[in-house]
Amino acid sequence: YSSAPCQAGWFGTRCQFQCHCASSCDVTTGQCQGGSKCQHGWFGVACQYQDSxxxxxxxxxxxxxxxxxxxxxxxxxxxxxxxxxxxxxxxxxxxxxxxxxxxx
Structure with missing residues (x-):
């Protein structure tokens, strides 16, 4: 676990996941903020699945x-x-x- 903040566009306890939200995402959970959806081509929990x-x-x-x-x-x-x-x-x-x- 890292207490250092993640760089922009990354989230998770070790900043190991990339944000694929259309806007910003929560730095811990990756949930899209402001009611936004996943970027085109991504879906699922914290937008971590690529839509083939x-x-x-x-x-x-x-x-x-x-x-x-x-x-x-x-x-x-x-x-x-x-x-x-x-x-x-x-x-x-x-x-x-x-x-x-x-x-x-």
Missing amino acids: TSINSATITANVDLSSPNWITDRDDSTCNGDVNLKSIVVTWTDTIPITWLRF
Whole structure:
């Protein structure tokens, strides 16, 4: 444990985590401050999970028209798919992407 303050953009007991909030984050917990969300491409507790669907090489397709798939990448756990006809989503990358976490 370190009692020294973290440099800007870092948090944690040893300043071991990088802040990925759209604004600033709490220097101890990493929670986004001022009601802000995670930066684009990050989500989860203290914005520590990278959203692999937001990587430039990702292509998202589905069995119905996804003209506005914002609910997939909006960084908001409270939004969901509203299309009852959606049965499947396929994400394809041109690069190898390690998948370490899935949210359904």
